[in-house]
Amino acid sequence: MFKKGIELVIEIKNLNKTFKNHGKEVFALKDLNLKIESKDFVCLLGPSGCGKTTLLRLIGGLEKGDNGEILEDGKLVTEPSNERGFVFQQYSLFPWLTVLDNVIFGLSLGKSSKEENIRRAKTYLKSVGLKNTENLYPHELSGGMKQRVAIVRSLVNKPKTLLMDEPFSALDIQNRHNLQDELVRIWQKTERTIIFVTHDVDEAVFLSDHIVLMGKNHGHIKEIYNNKLPRPRNKNSKEFLAIQNHITELLEG
Ligand SMILES: Nc1ncnc2c1ncn2[C@@H]1O[C@H](COP(=O)(O)OP(=O)(O)OP(=O)(O)O)[C@@H](O)[C@H]1O
Ligand SMILES: [Mg+2]
Structure with missing residues (x-):
């Protein structure tokens, strides 16, 4: 290879x-x-x-x-x-956090400001058609939407792999x-x-x-x-x- x-x-x-x-x-x-x-x-x-x-x-x-x-x-x-970002078979979202908070959860430990994290999360969510779901909770989403959120959550960290x-x-x-x-x-x-x-x-x-x-x-x-x-x-x-x-x-x- x-x-x-x-x-x-x-x-x-x-x-x-x-x-x-x-x-x-x-x-x-x-x-x-x-x-x-x-x-x-x-x-x-x-x-x-x-x-x-x-x-x-x-x-x-x-x-x-x-x-x-x-x-x-x-x-x-x-x-x-x-x-290295992971996406698992089971939607591994935190049920008590909104879509936006799920996405920025891992980022809040990083170096950038909260405003910057929110801006980045929103850009990624928009790019996978989840613009209007930011304030919803995981139980309010379909399986496909949950998995999109999980993908976005691993992407915002900009992992190489x-x-x-x-x-x-x-x-x-x-x-x-x-x-x-x-x-x-x-x-x-x-x-x-x-x-x-x-x-x-x-x-x-x-x-x-x-x-x-x-x-x-x-x-x-x-x-x-x-x-x-x-x-x-x-x-x-x-x-x-x-x-x-x-x-x-x-x-x-
Ligand atoms: N934690 C564990 N304890 C004991 N055996 C395990 C453990 N994890 C995996 N195995 C064994 O290792 C082998 C490989 O398992 P693995 O889960 O990696 O397979 P897989 O290809 O992902 O299968 P699937 O398509 O069903 O998800 C299997 O024989 C499984 O029983
Ligand atoms: Mg397996």
Whole structure:
């Protein structure tokens, strides 16, 4: 995945992670090696239990591997950092805070003034069509709106890397497609690196530059598919469907 002269943001070397399940040691990740370039959109794709979430949490510094290492810009990842923003599958908003307060929550600990934080939060909310929701509480929002707020909350911190764990899987198909479109737009505009977990082939083909196919046994990488399909992508095009079929075959093979 690494081309000469291109900035590398994440490098994973010989990473292993085991868990004890009922006294038995199971490999969630085994001898995993991966290089991710700056500003790439990378999807981690694979069946349930193949280690996608574990890998994302380790990249985010939320958990430690047993051995091996994860480097971010050449530095060892040992803990969470503002350079890495998370969006989880479950809408992780604070129910007692308004949309605006949810978004500026993480920012209020930073250096800029409250007015500046509010201005920035409002700009981001507007850019994802949430201009009129600033004073609403999470229970007053639809699932798609909540997930938009969660994305905005991680973006306002301007992280270099956005780590997303099946963020759209709880949404209906229409909302999911809308947010996929929006995420690509945000990614193109803000030039972040995105590492996006999904088990949906269609989603991976639509979003990514590279698809990391993971196999079920001992959380390993089966193959990396470089997705050169031009953007904007049309899910009904012949080319799209051909790649989708190819990826499905690779996953099943
Ligand atoms: N905290 C934990 N304790 C024990 N075992 C765990 C823990 N977290 C993950 N595992 C095990 O590690 C393996 C990988 O789990 P992980 O959650 O990373 O898979 P996943 O690919 O994200 O699956 P899904 O698509 O269902 O979310 C599984 O065998 C799981 O049982
Ligand atoms: Mg998972």
